[in-house]
């Protein structure tokens with residue numbers, strides 16, 4: 001983690017100081033709460049992670065989020081975003097986890113090109129990939145997503161999640177942060193051409209989510225894989241149907257890919273190996289939890305008895321594996337005849 005550039009730090013300090021100055025006439029308890037908020041913001045200004053656009057190929061770049069859970073301290077910068085510079089405009093893949101991060105991404109794009117962001121393609125509608133969308137939308141970008149996300153956007157789950165994020169990710173997610181619908185929903189493979197550059201948009205959901213969409217840049221053999229491929233960390237399985245996910249990975253393995261830009265973690269120049277690691281982890285979860293469900297063995301006993309040595313050295317194993325195993329256990333219970 002690195003210290004954030006000074007100008008940003010100054011801005012945060014200014015916000016923090018101006019809110020501290022308004023404390024004079026408020027009761028002591030409110031004052032001490034505000035003091036805590038002041039201390040937190042001051043602390044965040046020293047800890048927010050740096051964002052640096054790294055080159056992926058001739059025309060594509062990406063920024064890499066932290067291998068961590070989203071928090072106020074990290075601005076929810078826990079996922080990656082990519083961008084491709086064409087002769088007429090910039091195509092962004094994923095919008096990051098807060099409007100502030102989206103603005104920081106645009107600052108990184110500005111270091112490479114003055115061209116406008118014309119399109120944002122959303123790989124899936126998880127909070128850490130979409131809370132920055134409103135910033136791109138406000139600047140005229142066309143947003144493209146998989147039609148299956150519509151159900152999520154209109155769900156209570158999405159609204160409850162956003163409301164919770166307004167607390168847990170404050171001040172970066174606040175009352176002004178909104179869920180943004182796509183301008184174009186697709187549900188079949190589609191080619192997008194911008195400035196003569198071809199992008200293949202390939203729906204592969206339901207797998208990690210119902211609305212998974214990958215973006216393949218054929219002329220540079222770059223695959224923006226969203227959360228279907230995790231490199232060097234345990235994936236977050238959530239409510240995903242891992243059986244479909246494994247099938248989607250088989251589809252991706254058929255692309256001629258030199259470089260994968262995953263939704264999290266460093267990019268991969270060992271595309272096949274990394275897709276296989278994610279696939280093997282999911283296969284293993286299904287095998288061991290499937291066996292436990294079939295034998296009606298309680299989850300806890302099955303979890304403790306499982307040999308995790310192949311995966312336990314991976315980052316986020318400690319926070320994600322147990323939940324992944326539990327979700328898989330429930331899934332396999334439902335799927336066991």
Ligand SMILES: [Zn+2]
Nearest residue numbers: 079126227263
């Ligand atoms: Zn993600």
